[in-house]
Amino acid sequence: MDLQKLAQKFNIKSEQEDYNVIHDTVEKGIFFKGTNLWILIFAILIACVGLNVNSTAVIIGAMLISPLMGPILGMGYSLATYDFGLLRKSLINFGFAVASGLGASTLYFLVTPLGEAHSELLARTQPNIYDVIIALAGGLAGIVALSSKQKGNVIPGVAIATALMPPLCTAGYGLASGTWNYFFGAFYLFTINTVFIAVATLLIVRFLKYPIWQGVDENMKKTANRWVSVIATVTILPSIYFGYILVKQERFTRNAQSFIRSETNIEGDYLLKSDIDPTKRSIRLVYGGRLIPEAAKQAVIDKARHYSLNGASISIQQGFSLEESESNENLLAINTQQAEINRLRATLGTTLQLQDSLNNRKHLGKQLLQELKPLYPEITTCGAADQVFYNDSLQAQNYLTLVLGSSDRRKTLANHEKLEGWFRSRLNTDSVKIYIE
Structure with a gap:
């Protein structure tokens, strides 16, 4: 051409x-x-x-x-x-x-x-x-x-x-x-x-x-063109500044996420929650577990400089400490924070060990539904039961059978593989069968 x-x-x-x-x-x-x-x-x-x-x-x-x-x-x-x-x-x-x-x-x-x-x-x-x-x-x-x-x-x-x-x-x-x-x-x-x-x-x-x-006449043309230039310039200047601020905030958020992902592990403690405020250039980390020494806190904060977070305000807070007295109020706080740990770990797809005993198996569907709802709002019911399946050779295989009710069955069927992966990770077992109503 x-x-x-x-x-x-x-x-x-x-x-x-x-x-x-x-x-x-x-x-x-x-x-x-x-x-x-x-x-x-x-x-x-x-x-x-x-x-x-x-x-x-x-x-x-x-x-x-x-x-x-x-x-x-x-x-x-x-x-x-x-x-x-x-x-x-x-x-x-x-x-x-x-x-x-x-x-x-x-x-x-x-x-x-x-x-x-x-x-x-x-x-x-x-x-x-x-x-x-x-x-x-x-x-x-x-x-x-x-x-x-x-x-x-x-x-x-x-x-x-x-x-x-x-x-x-x-x-x-x-x-x-x-x-x-x-x-x-x-x-x-x-x-x-x-x-x-x-x-x-x-x-x-x-x-x-x-x-x-x-x-x-030419004077009117020049006046009109001048006004157009002035209005366009006055309009665009603040947007350039706001765009610069947006880019800085995006970069801060990206660096802060990388820092949290790589450098915030403290032995004996769980990171319960992290808050990033790019407008104030602040990072808030809330831990649960053993009491964190000031030296360990400072060690985490010092690592931030490797992620272009110089000047950022980083606060490390103790959500609860297992070394504190176990009064009724503290026990309640511990239980609440532990539940938050479990929920966050499930959401992030990390491996959870199933703590429910066989006696509590009948309540597993309720627990799973509560965790599924934020991820898949269309799922309305969840039932769980242990089943034994036999093949042609009459060999038995144990499965945890899950029956899901959905308000949008087509959407849930499209997410079948994701659901199966989530259940396997959540329940720490590959022996899972899912049926969608």
């Missing part, structure tokens, strides 16, 4: 729509009245409910039907073609949409009985430079698709990737709850998406040399 054919493959002008059609499409998309207005209202409600109940699917639905992309593309298009009348209309309609979104979401979160901030909501409160990249790439894809005769399903994909509606509703949550860091973080993310979708639109329109519909 020669260079001319290769260049032709990347030529987006070959499928370009007529300029008049593109102009009409952009202009129709900026208005919020009638159908668009009702769609906006429904999208706001759906996004608020999705954030409130932490449902990713519902939030994606809100992003798909949200008409907020229209006036943003209109702003970028009008700036690129110096159509200031269209820019004015885009700004007015965009301001109306933002005010409606903030007002409706604030009202919803004021009246809803569910006030907890879930992960989907928190994910919209800490924007960084990567959100700029997503918005810019999404805006480029959106305007290229809009300029093409073969639009496909790019616009809905851009709406999902850039996520305009959820951060606006998250800002409403911040207003309703008085959590100003949520409000400013979410609204900043919304601003990033708005500005860089518009900037991407401007770049592609200029690149494709769309016609300038009205005569504009």
